Amino acid sequence: MTTNFTPADPGRRLRAADDPAEMIAEARLSLHETPVDCLLLAGTGGRGRPPVLTRSSLRELLGPRGPGNLRRHLTLLRERGGEAVHALIVVADGHQSVLPSLVHDVLTRAGAQLHDAVADLAPEGPALLTLRGAADGRRWAVVPCDYDSPPAAGPGGPRPSEDDGAEVSVAALRPDGPDLRVLPIGPLREFSATRAAAAAVLDGRAIPRPAPSDPLLGEIGRTLRLPPPDLASAADPGRLLAEAGAALATLRGDAAGAAEGARMTECERIAQLLAALAVDRLHWELLAQLVEHDGAPAIDRETLLQELVRDPTRRPHEDVCAGGRLYVLLEEMRCVAAAALDGAEPGARGTARPAWRALTALLVLLGWWNHRFASAGSLVDELREREPDSTLAPLLTRMTDTPVFPAWWPSS
Structure with a gap:
């Protein structure tokens, strides 16, 4: 359950x-x-x-x-x-x-x-x-x-x-x-x-409201020109995520319509993020950076999940909790990746598919870290439906359904 x-x-x-x-x-x-x-x-x-x-x-x-x-x-x-x-x-x-x-x-x-x-x-x-x-x-x-x-x-x-x-x-x-x-x-x-x-x-707390569907995300995804993944890339995924967020804000805020060249520049920043996340090593690096967000101590990339299971001082920052700034941005990038996967040329699907899979896994693991096992489980179900042969889904299912608990406890 x-x-x-x-x-x-x-x-x-x-x-x-x-x-x-x-x-x-x-x-x-x-x-x-x-x-x-x-x-x-x-x-x-x-x-x-x-x-x-x-x-x-x-x-x-x-x-x-x-x-x-x-x-x-x-x-x-x-x-x-x-x-x-x-x-x-x-x-x-x-x-x-x-x-x-x-x-x-x-x-x-x-x-x-x-x-x-x-x-x-x-x-x-x-x-x-x-x-x-x-x-x-x-x-x-x-x-x-x-x-x-x-x-x-x-x-x-x-x-x-x-x-x-x-x-x-x-x-x-x-x-x-x-x-x-x-x-x-x-x-x-x-x-x-x-x-x-x-x-x-x-109390001044934000009132959660259902997120309206944003046609801009689908439009961006369908028109992206995705480069092939670079397995040797030394890109910083945290920086690319920040730049993609700024690019999305620019595209949303330009009510008058940007020149084609300026729009392409912003879309290229989003494409660079998706290409980086298509590399397993880089999307894992992004997860580590999210764990370290806002000055938290550095975490060993090789034993990241084990440390989250045993160290109760590792608590998610509000930006990476549901409704938080970075959590929402990852959800938006996942929508872009899904649209890119559905509308991409055959050559670009080799980037769009692993990028969507990486963003799904990131949101599953952040949901798990937030003790949101039901939300994480629904994302795993979506991963299974889109990719029935996924080798990642069984591992994520075990974490959310058993469940394996993070060390920190929300009410402590």
Whole structure:
């Protein structure tokens, strides 16, 4: 099961973790993307312990390996100080229209998996405080069938909404655990109406928004003249990345349209970066430079991953975290490389393909270093789909699915 462990600043607190809208908002702020089709778990510990918010794919949770992976996931949360958890099952993005039968099926199946996992781990595992759902624009309570009238709780409490009527779903009979029912408990507030969003604005934090597709990236990629990779190149990939970022900013900012010669110069800088990243040695050098970003100690290129696994002082700079300046630039360069691969002449594909593969691997490894295993896993899936014979994908899969953990811990 690929999972994201969300960093939490020492002063951060989860606001009303039993409220689906608030938990989704906190996940969006921390993950820098909207959580979709996932199980969110908010771990709570003793005084002075920062909260830990995790995300796991529903597709994998409901698959054949889901129960075992979920038990390992809960065990890890407990080892990291999570004495109890609030759980939220998000269907689609929580607001999209979904068939009622699908809502009930997913909530009861995923809820049953979670109840079983918590029961199997008791009393050593974390306790389950609340189990909620977010689907079809509504909040849901997923409760045992013997659950009586719910208390008058706060905005996340399991209180049926008058607007939702008496709709109830009962799970299939389960011999080894409680049968579950699903109760609609009111509308799901939009992100902008949550306390988490308001607090982020007051604190001056950036609000993550879905990145609109940028046709300029595809246009650049399709028109690039890519030189062949130079295996003996002594280029500095960090400098080339900075120059490519400046070139992209220039191309975006030139509303009036640059002269053809000036535009070609900027595109050449991007092409030089892709040609350098097509060389394995240079894209590995770029990863090392990203680890060393902003004055971090030098790292041995030969044992880079081993050091990230054993040295807890190696923490990613905000520029190389999701939503960070360099992370976003790598995503943009990957879009350019994909367009170049799709539209390049046969000779140029020998540069575009390894460049795209290198940028994908860089983002996978940065995602892994950020404890964003689900995001990294989705990139590995894309790599497998585009290159079924890839020898890199199995290694990356092992790191994200097992998973092998970086030494640093987000909430420490």
